[in-house]
Amino acid sequence: MRVLVWIAPGTWPAAVAAAQQRPADDDLLLVAVDDPQEALPAGALLGLMGRGRPPAGAPGLTTQEARALLDQAAEALGRPCRTQVLSGPTERVITAAAVDADRLIISRDGDRSRLGPSSLGHHARFIIDHAPCTVELIWPESIPGLGTIPPLPGR
Template sequence: MRVLLWIAPGTWPAVVDAARERPESDVITLIVADDPSDSVPTGALGGLIGRHRREPEPEVADLTADEGRALLEQAASALGRTCATRLVSGPTERVITAAAADADWLIVARDGDRAHLGPHSLGRHARFIIDHAPCTVQLIWPDSIPDLGTIPPPPR
């Protein structure tokens, strides 16, 4: 099976841990996105007219190509088995989704509010990838899983 791992700052160790559970026969590719649009200064998008774009998550923002390559090397070393690596440039959600077209299985970590259960645990990148990936998606918590008491109350 062809398995793609989305390697992102702050969440990649959990993705690599999940990949270690995969059979040795799987062909694993690690992918990092170098997204120029994520290096917009914090607060710069708030005053724009029209739909408000969420600010980049601090752990995901400002990933340069050199940092991306270093992250790939670190993740590949942590995986401890043969794998391919890819550094892609463009909007994170688009380039990861496009790369998933060549995979049978995609491992993604939640990239939003990881302190609470619910839809806000997915950031904009993961939400798009999960909604559009043309393969099976394994969604994991990068940290400990919040308890059921963190579920938002029902709407009134």
């Protein structure tokens, strides 16, 4: 099976952990995105390498930062894989890359303190809505309890 794994700042360790559970004969492709419209300030990647989560609306990676993140993710994966830096609008290039995949592994990139649609950032929401393959959606941290679901409107 061809599996595409989106390696994104702040949530990539969960995506890598899910990829580690895939069968040994799966063809794993780890991708990170250089999105010129969302460039990070110099040196900002150091704070995003899996420690905590980036603030909502955090900017994207440069090509060099994306390559460094992929190298770290591939090492953490600990098994053969391919890596690729994609360039362009994040949600568009991930969705396009999924055309050649049987499965796409992504992590929630929004508010992960409660269940609900806000746990998906705009990139993940677009990708899930448009992916041309099966999507495996991962919680990067522990899953919030059912008590975090908002009440029905008017109650």
